[in-house]
Amino acid sequence: MRVVIAEDDALLREGLVLLLANEGIEVRAAVDNGDDLLAAISAERPDAAIVDVRLPPSFTDEGLRAAVEARRRLPRLPILVLSAYVEDSYATDLLADDAGGVGYLLKERVGRVEKFLDALHRVVDGGTVLDPEVVAQLMVRRRADDPMRTLTPREREVLALMAEGYANGAIAEQLSVSETAVSKHIGNIFAKLGLQPTDTGHRRVLAVLAHLRS
Amino acid sequence: MGMSGRRFGAWLLASLRATRRALPYLVGGIPGSLVALVYVPVFVLCLLLGFGYMMLPALVRFLRWRARVDRRRTARFTGDPIPQSYDPPAEGRWGEQVPALLVPATFRDLYWLFVHGWTGSVFGLLAIGLPLSAINAVAVPFYWWAMPAGSGHPVTSWVGALSMVPVAAACAVLALMLVPRCARWEATLARKRLVPPPDDELTRRVAELTASRAAALEAHGAELRRIERDLHDGTQNRLVAVMMQLGIAERALRRDPETALPLVLRAQNAAGDALGELRNVVRSIYPPVLAERGLDGAVAGLVARCPVPCTLTADGLRRAPAAVESAAYFTVAEALTNVAKHSGAERAEVRLSTDHGLLVIEVIDDGHGGAAEDAGTGLVGIRRRVAAFDGRTELSSPPGGPTVLRAELPCGS
Numbered sequence: 265m266r267v268v269i270a271e272d273d274a275l276l277r278e279g280l281v282l283l284l285a286n287e288g289i290e291v292r293a294a295v296d297n298g299d300d301l302l303a304a305i306s307a308e309r310p311d312a313a314i315v316d317v318r319l320p321p322s323f324t325d326e327g328l329r330a331a332v333e334a335r336r337r338l339p340r341l342p343i344l345v346l347s348a349y350v351e352d353s354y355a356t357d358l359l360a361d362d363a364g365g366v367g368y369l370l371k372e373r374v375g376r377v378e379k380f381l382d383a384l385h386r387v388v389d390g391g392t393v394l395d396p397e398v399v400a401q402l403m404v405r406r407r408a409d410d411p412m413r414t415l416t417p418r419e420r421e422v423l424a425l426m427a428e429g430y431a432n433g434a435i436a437e438q439l440s441v442s443e444t445a446v447s448k449h450i451g452n453i454f455a456k457l458g459l460q461p462t463d464t465g466h467r468r469v470l471a472v473l474a475h476l477r478s
Numbered sequence: 479m480g481m482s483g484r485r486f487g488a489w490l491l492a493s494l495r496a497t498r499r500a501l502p503y504l505v506g507g508i509p510g511s512l513v514a515l516v517y518v519p520v521f522v523l524c525l526l527l528g529f530g531y532m533m534l535p536a537l538v539r540f541l542r543w544r545a546r547v548d549r550r551r552t553a554r555f556t557g558d559p560i561p562q563s564y565d566p567p568a569e570g571r572w573g574e575q576v577p578a579l580l581v582p583a584t585f586r587d588l589y590w591l592f593v594h595g596w597t598g599s600v601f602g603l604l605a606i607g608l609p610l611s612a613i614n615a616v617a618v619p620f621y622w623w624a625m626p627a628g629s630g631h632p633v634t635s636w637v638g639a640l641s642m643v644p645v646a647a648a649c650a651v652l653a654l655m656l657v658p659r660c661a662r663w664e665a666t667l668a669r670k671r672l673v674p675p676p677d678d679e680l681t682r683r684v685a686e687l688t689a690s691r692a693a694a695l696e697a698h699g700a701e702l703r704r705i706e707r708d709l710h711d712g713t714q715n716r717l718v719a720v721m722m723q724l725g726i727a728e729r730a731l732r733r734d735p736e737t738a739l740p741l742v743l744r745a746q747n748a749a750g751d752a753l754g755e756l757r758n759v760v761r762s763i764y765p766p767v768l769a770e771r772g773l774d775g776a777v778a779g780l781v782a783r784c785p786v787p788c789t790l791t792a793d794g795l796r797r798a799p800a801a802v803e804s805a806a807y808f809t810v811a812e813a814l815t816n817v818a819k820h821s822g823a824e825r826a827e828v829r830l831s832t833d834h835g836l837l838v839i840e841v842i843d844d845g846h847g848g849a850a851e852d853a854g855t856g857l858v859g860i861r862r863r864v865a866a867f868d869g870r871t872e873l874s875s876p877p878g879g880p881t882v883l884r885a886e887l888p889c890g891s
Contacts, residue, residue, distance in 0.1 A: 273711070273715045273719075275715070275716075275719050275748070276715055276718060276719055276722065279719055279722040279723060279726070280722065282726060283722060283725065283726050286726060286729060286730070287729070318710070323707070348710055348714050348715070348718070371714075371715075371718045372717070372718050372721045374718070374721065374722050374725060375718075375720075375721025375722055375724055375725040376725060377725040377726070377728065377729050378729075380725075
């Protein structure tokens with residue numbers, strides 16, 4: 265796998281390059297700002313870009329905007345955005361287009377190397393990855409009459425994992441249940457929330473998020 | 479006759495005294511009132527025609543000078559000082575000065591000059607004319623016969639000359655009666671127009687406090703952003719680095735434990751860096767040394783660390799609220815940084831004192847001077863920090879030095 269990295273903190277950038285290299289991932293370019301990122305993406309045509317949200321010169325959401333621009337120029341380019349803190353509105357910007365292949369994770373998730381690599385692979389394979397923290401933020405704000413309240417604890421777990429972008433098999437594995445059980449839970453959840461059960465993949469994530477935000 | 483004669487004598491004496499006091503006041507007002515008669519129409523015309531705005535600062539300076547002179551004159555006459563309060567002249571470009579000049583105080587002064595132009599000249603002429611007429615009427619019998627015939631002099635006979643004596647008496651009595659009264663009217667008018675309205679001082683104070691509150695919010699916001707940046711770019715990133723190194727070490731342990739040790743050591747270093755960053759952030763919010771050793775102790779540390787040899791005088795310094803001491807500490811810190819970076823000084827001095835509820839900070843250096851407000855952000859930062867506490871900053875830095883930075887912070891007591 266070939267990736268490009270945009271991260272302005274030199275130590276983190278080097279650490280990330282080392283980490284990925286140790287895992288056999290080829291880092292074709294490691295830059296520290298949005299413009300260089302766009303240039304590197306055009307030049308290298310990587311399998312994925314890993315981008316810090318906060319980049320110079322504005323140190324606000326420069327990286328996010330660069331990521332959105334990169335997706336506009338190269339639709340379906342897998343992008344994994346890292347951030348020191350998560351904001352639902354950032355996730356909304358990022359997931360706005362209908363194509364999958366995007367991820368939004370807290371920076372410190374890179375320390376759980378196995379999970380981080382898994383997330384990276386899912387993004388490269390066109391999946392959607394959303395940090396549990398974002399999902400948790402979305403799940404706490406519930407009104408009294410919300411059908412979410414009728415979900416069982418297990419169903420809420422399944423819903424959260426769906427929102428984070430996991431496929432049924434991965435959900436089953438994480439909850440140590442059978443995939444059939446997961447399918448049954450999902451059927452119940454969609455029925456209770458009044459969602460179309462036909463959606464899969466990125467569209468399923470979007471549907472779940474749309475419901476969580478409503 | 480004896481009784482009323484004594485009473486007349488007493489009245490005469492009192493009136494003479496009052497007239498002698500009133501005369502200089504009224505006569506002294508004549509030049510100013512004549513100038514005012516010209517100045518007020520010119521001022522109004524200038525503004526109406528537009529180009530007066532170009533000269534507004536000069537026009538208002540003159541106006542205030544005139545009003546000041548009249549305040550002093552009237553105070554000398556009544557023995558009762560007239561307070562004055564003007565907003566300090568706005569600094570900066572002409573466009574910023576104009577709104578600060580078109581304020582009620584300016585129009586009050588203008589109104590006074592308008593009134594004074596008329597009253598001052600009429601009363602002044604009375605004050606000169608009546609006594610002179612009286613003296614002239616008395617003198618007529620002694621000189622009328624010397625006037626050449628056909629000179630148009632109204633007195634042409636001894637009868638006419640002697641009839642001037644009652645005229646003299648009438649003029650004298652009129653002068654004695656009118657001149658003190660006119661002076662009193664004029665003084666009353668002046669007081670009424672020249673004393674700032676009672677709420678003026680209050681309004682000014684409210685404006686000042688509003689400005690300092692805005693500065694406080696601004697400074698607070700800037701401070702929050704700085705702390706957030708420091709935490710984000712420093713501490714948080716260092717901790718992410720720790721996580722990352724540990725993650726790499728973990729993977730190495732699984733694959734080849736031999737290679738894991740240096741990675742663990744790197745993680746340890748990264749954790750140390752994170753702690754160091756965190757310490758810096760904490761110190762930049764509120765230096766713990768302030769609480770432990772007080773402002774003088776904390777500043778002594780700054781002075782000792784200053785690359786330019788520096789002494790500290792902190793006699794008569796009392797404790798102030800934590801926020802004020804912290805502002806003072808950072809003011810000294812920034813000032814000493816400026817001294818070290820820009821002044822070229824060979825020695826510097828920091829003086830701290832408490833004076834009438836003010837914490838006074840002075841930082842003096844013997845460098846080359848010429849420190850400018852806009853050259854670096856240091857001075858601007860100091861000014862903003864001090865203004866946030868309703869304090870004042872003064873900078874004196876003539877070319878060739880010495881540079882004296884003086885900041886006063888109200889202690890809130």
